[in-house]
Amino acid sequence: MPKWADVLLVPLFSLVIAFAISALVILAIGEDPIRAMELMVTGSLGSTYGWGYTLYYTTNFLLTGLAVSIAFQAKLFNIGGEGQALIGGLGVALVCLFVPWPNWWTAMIGAILASAVFGALWAAIPAYLQARRGSHIVITTIMFNFIAASVLNYMLSHVLRPPASMDPATARFASELRLPRLADVLEPFGIAFSRSGPANVMLFVALAFCVLAYVMMSRTKLGFEIRAFGQSEPAAHYAGISAFRIIMIAMLISGALSGVMAVNSVMGGPQRLVMNAVEGAGFIGIAVALMGRSHPIGIIAPALLFGFLFQGGSELAIETTIPREMIVIIQALVIMFTGALDNLVRQPLEAMFALGRRKS
Amino acid sequence: MDLATIVQILESTLRLATPLLFTCLAGLFSERAGIFDIGLEGKLLVAAFFSAAFAFYTGSAWLGLLAGIAASVVFALIHGFASITFRGNQLISGVAINFLAAGMTVVVAQSLFHQGGRTPPLSGNARFERIDLPFADALRDVPVIGPLYSNVLSGNSVLVYLGLLAVPLTWWVLYRTRFGLRLRAVGENPAAVDTAGVSVVRMRYYAVIIAGVLCGIGGAYLSTSLAAGFVKDMSAGRGYIALAALIFAKWRPWQSLVAVLLFGMLEAIANRWPNLDLGLITLPNQFMAALPYILTVVILAGFVGKAIPPRAGGEPYVKER
Numbered sequence: 001m002p003k004w005a006d007v008l009l010v011p012l013f014s015l016v017i018a019f020a021i022s023a024l025v026i027l028a029i030g031e032d033p034i035r036a037m038e039l040m041v042t043g044s045l046g047s048t049y050g051w052g053y054t055l056y057y058t059t060n061f062l063l064t065g066l067a068v069s070i071a072f073q074a075k076l077f078n079i080g081g082e083g084q085a086l087i088g089g090l091g092v093a094l095v096c097l098f099v100p101w102p103n104w105w106t107a108m109i110g111a112i113l114a115s116a117v118f119g120a121l122w123a124a125i126p127a128y129l130q131a132r133r134g135s136h137i138v139i140t141t142i143m144f145n146f147i148a149a150s151v152l153n154y155m156l157s158h159v160l161r162p163p164a165s166m167d168p169a170t171a172r173f174a175s176e177l178r179l180p181r182l183a184d185v186l187e188p189f190g191i192a193f194s195r196s197g198p199a200n201v202m203l204f205v206a207l208a209f210c211v212l213a214y215v216m217m218s219r220t221k222l223g224f225e226i227r228a229f230g231q232s233e234p235a236a237h238y239a240g241i242s243a244f245r246i247i248m249i250a251m252l253i254s255g256a257l258s259g260v261m262a263v264n265s266v267m268g269g270p271q272r273l274v275m276n277a278v279e280g281a282g283f284i285g286i287a288v289a290l291m292g293r294s295h296p297i298g299i300i301a302p303a304l305l306f307g308f309l310f311q312g313g314s315e316l317a318i319e320t321t322i323p324r325e326m327i328v329i330i331q332a333l334v335i336m337f338t339g340a341l342d343n344l345v346r347q348p349l350e351a352m353f354a355l356g357r358r359k360s
Numbered sequence: 361m362d363l364a365t366i367v368q369i370l371e372s373t374l375r376l377a378t379p380l381l382f383t384c385l386a387g388l389f390s391e392r393a394g395i396f397d398i399g400l401e402g403k404l405l406v407a408a409f410f411s412a413a414f415a416f417y418t419g420s421a422w423l424g425l426l427a428g429i430a431a432s433v434v435f436a437l438i439h440g441f442a443s444i445t446f447r448g449n450q451l452i453s454g455v456a457i458n459f460l461a462a463g464m465t466v467v468v469a470q471s472l473f474h475q476g477g478r479t480p481p482l483s484g485n486a487r488f489e490r491i492d493l494p495f496a497d498a499l500r501d502v503p504v505i506g507p508l509y510s511n512v513l514s515g516n517s518v519l520v521y522l523g524l525l526a527v528p529l530t531w532w533v534l535y536r537t538r539f540g541l542r543l544r545a546v547g548e549n550p551a552a553v554d555t556a557g558v559s560v561v562r563m564r565y566y567a568v569i570i571a572g573v574l575c576g577i578g579g580a581y582l583s584t585s586l587a588a589g590f591v592k593d594m595s596a597g598r599g600y601i602a603l604a605a606l607i608f609a610k611w612r613p614w615q616s617l618v619a620v621l622l623f624g625m626l627e628a629i630a631n632r633w634p635n636l637d638l639g640l641i642t643l644p645n646q647f648m649a650a651l652p653y654i655l656t657v658v659i660l661a662g663f664v665g666k667a668i669p670p671r672a673g674g675e676p677y678v679k680e681r
């Protein structure tokens with residue numbers, strides 16, 4: 001099978017199957033799938049208001065998708081993006097609350113660094129245990145998700161909660177630290193954009209990270225070593241690549257990227273740290289990375305797709321009786337067909353291409 | 361702390377440990393046969409929903425139990441289909457199953473009951489009644505043994521006793537039957553089993569189906585015994601705690617019982633004292649909630665005895681040609 005078919009057709013066919021099954025589910029609960037699709041498209045892409053939310057979610061998924069991808073390239077399955085992002089959010093809240101930043105962009109850089117360090121540290125323990133003690137990284141990162149939720153719950157309800165407040169959340173950050181939204185960015189160019197959508201400058205930061213990650217993975221020695229290790233550990237070993245070093249570096253980068261996601265969802269979103277700041281984005285990163293074949297540029301389209309699904313799903317929940325969880329089903333099906341049932345889609349396609357070649 | 365408090369804690373330990381026990385034994389069968397099962401959580405959740413929904417419609421907890429088992433087995437078969445037949449990544453399949461359950465239960469519940477993803481509360485025969493063991497009343501006044509027998513052991517749902525019976529049964533099946541030997545062998549060295557003329561694929565499907573049945577009972581217990589009806593995300597990470605217990609027990613049945621009782625007790629203590637005052641320090645309930653996971657990481661790290669998973673776990677079996 002040619003490479004373009006592998007990269008494009010296999011995810012596309014998987015997506016079509018996932019959507020078809022979702023449509024059947026919608027039919028089964030007595031709603032109209034075509035009207036549902038129309039509502040999702042108009043709700044997420046039909047206005048700059050919709051785009052403001054779609055691109056906000058896209059930013060989250062770009063960063064978590066990138067995080068999962070880098071780990072996948074080293075054949076490490078980091079399910080811990082959720083926990084790393086939660087702890088990254090703690091880093092964002094701490095620097096935003098306790099450092100007197102002069103303006104938004106110094107604060108943003110500070111928050112990116114803090115969240116990256118916090119996220120990376122949270123990934124470091126499972127990474128070390130995998131590299132040195134052989135503890136399965138999937139299990140340890142799952143465990144660390146739950147530990148992270150407990151840590152955050154404790155910090156928000158006992159330490160960072162303002163005395164007068166009842167709900168477990170930090171105080172609101174200073175208003176100067178508000179990240180410029182897309183409306184502010186696009187205004188100088190004379191483009192009118194809705195002010196209510198939370199999409200902000202972090203979108204460009206996330207895209208820049210994708211490009212940086214692409215350069216790192218395909219143009220540097222480190223990237224080559226990570227990919228070599230992921231392709232074949234014994235071969236990497238014979239080439240003198242240290243397994244310990246690659247596991248640690250890949251997981252630290254992965255954790256850092258998951259952590260940075262919180263800058264968007266905390267500073268760019270509600271302007272304070274709340275319990276569900278991550279909203280499952282760490283897990284959606286898995287679906288995004290699988291669809292994008294773990295390629296730093298390849299994940300951009302799936303991240304946008306899930307941004308669209310996330311925003312469209314909320315609109316759907318408002319307009320119809322289809323609950324928001326419908327997109328969790330779509331997400332599950334995408335993970336299933338692009339990740340686990342890959343062969344189901346790939347084998348018929350390969351057979352088709354083989355048939356075509358024989359005829360010509 | 362007096363005896364009455366201890367009895368109370370033990371009573372709720374046993375109740376909270378039961379869903380963990382079924383789920384942990386489910387994972388035991390699956391992983392001993394070489395199929396990693398991250399999807400325990402999803403199977404538990406889907407079973408909890410379908411049991412509650414069927415119990416509500418039929419008014420019978422037993423029919424609910426059957427529906428829960430059926431739903432869980434369907435999910436188990438999806439996992440088997442992806443990871444055995446199509447040799448896909450078992451971990452990714454498990455993750456997908458968990459999300460499928462989380463989404464599916466709420467969407468279906470909403471469309472059937474319109475109560476924000478829950479079932480109506482169950483009552484009467486739609487729940488499993490508590491059964492009193494023989495002599496529970498007669499022994500009640502005997503010091504120490506009386507309260508332990510009459511209050512802790514007696515007066516539980518029939519599923520609790522089924523769970524306690526499942527432990528020796530699992531041990532017997534795994535270690536004393538030909539089926540169990542083959543099942544453990546496909547988890548360690550599938551090629552050898554294949555050479556002996558036993559189908560690896562069939563053995564693994566059996567294991568996955570048994571796991572589905574056990575998760576089904578655990579899920580039914582959640583929604584028709586422990587609680588009175590289904591609420592959104594009611595498995596609340598129990599599938600992962602069971603996975604943790606399985607590692608804690610190093611994939612062995614009796615040790616699984618000990619592990620789930622330990623984790624059940626942690627939950628019971630956290631429920632009883634949200635902030636545990638130990639004199640020198642006060643442990644917040646968040647710490648108690650995280651403790652099973654922390655303990656599992658410590659065990660996995662091999663600092664307290666090494667946890668070695670079945671050797672062929674996670675590897676799809678490919679026959680050499």
